[in-house]
Amino acid sequence: MERRTLLKALLASPVATRSALAAVFFAKPVLAAPPANMKDIEALQKNWKTFVAAGTAIPAANEPLKLSKDEWRKRLPAESYKVLREEGTERAGTSALNNEKRPGVFVCAGCGLPLFTSEMKFESGTGWPSFFTALPGAFEQKKDFFLIYPRVEYHCARCGGHHGHLFDDGPPPTNQRWCNNGVALKFIPKGA
Numbered sequence: 001m002e003r004r005t006l007l008k009a010l011l012a013s014p015v016a017t018r019s020a021l022a023a024v025f026f027a028k029p030v031l032a033a034p035p036a037n038m039k040d041i042e043a044l045q046k047n048w049k050t051f052v053a054a055g056t057a058i059p060a061a062n063e064p065l066k067l068s069k070d071e072w073r074k075r076l077p078a079e080s081y082k083v084l085r086e087e088g089t090e091r092a093g094t095s096a097l098n099n100e101k102r103p104g105v106f107v108c109a110g111c112g113l114p115l116f117t118s119e120m121k122f123e124s125g126t127g128w129p130s131f132f133t134a135l136p137g138a139f140e141q142k143k144d145f146f147l148i149y150p151r152v153e154y155h156c157a158r159c160g161g162h163h164g165h166l167f168d169d170g171p172p173p174t175n176q177r178w179c180n181n182g183v184a185l186k187f188i189p190k191g192a
């Protein structure tokens with residue numbers, strides 16, 4: 001039944017309930033099933049190019065981008081510079097990318113290297129864009145001790161820009177939570 005027809009029927013019906021109406025208004029699009037095993041994860045990692053909009057120039061991780069501090073400062077907005085080049089952290093809940101749900105690819109705001117696809121994103125409730133896996137080779141990791149206990153910091157393999165921290169409380173099957181600063185990312189929607 002078409003949404004409008006269904007709505008009319010519900011409005012006309014004396015038994016129409018608030019929840020039935022809510023179901024029409026707030027119906028969510030049907031999402032692809034979440035990955036069930038590591039084979040599904042590998043498939044997600046392999047098919048990332050299908051999320052790239054036609055005509056997008058994609059740099060490779062083995063073409064390093066090395067700039068001076070001044071060059072980075074000129075190239076990046078202040079808040080992106082602070083995160084990417086000074087390992088800052090954006091305030092939780094401030095990134096528009098928290099609600100980004102379109103198909104597409106998340107690239108490094110510093111150098112354009114593809115890092116995640118929209119299929120790898122999940123709602124962590126933390127206020128930072130979160131992903132349960134990443135593109136192979138996109139990041140390098142190191143341990144930091146800013147908060148006394150060790151955390152795994154990860155940074156872009158191409159430009160060295162700091163992106164966020166990797167935790168092990170994400171959804172199965174990876175149990176990974178790549179907690180990424182939104183200002184370190186740029187989203188390129190796949191388009192129509």
Ligand SMILES: [Zn+2]
Nearest residue numbers: 108111156159
């Ligand atoms: Zn980068």
